[in-house]
Amino acid sequence: MELKVYKQKDLDENVFNKVEEVGKQIYDYCTQESTSNAFKEANKPGASSSLVQNVILNKAKELGFQSEKKGLFGDIPTSNLRPDYFLKIGRSGVIVEVERGKTIMNNMDILDMWKCHLCSHANHLFLFVPLELKHNTSARGYNPYNAVCNRMQPFFNLSNYTNVHSLWIFGY
Numbered sequence: 001m002e003l004k005v006y007k008q009k010d011l012d013e014n015v016f017n018k019v020e021e022v023g024k025q026i027y028d029y030c031t032q033e034s035t036s037n038a039f040k041e042a043n044k045p046g047a048s049s050s051l052v053q054n055v056i057l058n059k060a061k062e063l064g065f066q067s068e069k070k071g072l073f074g075d076i077p078t079s080n081l082r083p084d085y086f087l088k089i090g091r092s093g094v095i096v097e098v099e100r101g102k103t104i105m106n107n108m109d110i111l112d113m114w115k116c117h118l119c120s121h122a123n124h125l126f127l128f129v130p131l132e133l134k135h136n137t138s139a140r141g142y143n144p145y146n147a148v149c150n151r152m153q154p155f156f157n158l159s160n161y162t163n164v165h166s167l168w169i170f171g172y
Helices: 013-030 033-042 049-062 108-118 144-156
Strands: 002-007 085-089 092-098 124-129 166-171
Touching (some): 144 166
Parallel strands (some): 092 124
16 A cells, blocks of 8 residues: 655645544555455456445445535536545545546546545545556556556646645555
8 A cells, every 4th residue: 555645735734634634544444454455356357446445435434434425516517426435524525536447548537636626525535546457367567556646746736726635645
């Protein structure tokens, strides 16, 4: 498990401290040997992101996250957007998105950033992406985690700020 955290300057420290506490609890859970092994099993070629979601589901629920929370994008016409998980923190919240096979090729990481940017209930994104991805057993693997980190970093340059105040990229 690897973790890269990007954050804007001059954040609401009260909210960010709570987000950080939750992020650290999730990271601690993810670095346990049993969780690490579960991620490896769920990330085999041909597996779906729902198997990876199941690895963190119990911990997310324990921390108060709601699965596929509806109504967070109600101000966007014809939107049926839903996050994988959502946790309200103060006047903000955290969206969790779990990606696997389509992370880079289908720009799901960018879609997740966009969703959090548009969500008036969340300013923090926890994004889970593979450290290595193979689409089938004979394919050569690649590292979506590094690509996502490189793609997301510019959003945290002052001139490019969005409504996403912090981004936590968990590499499993």
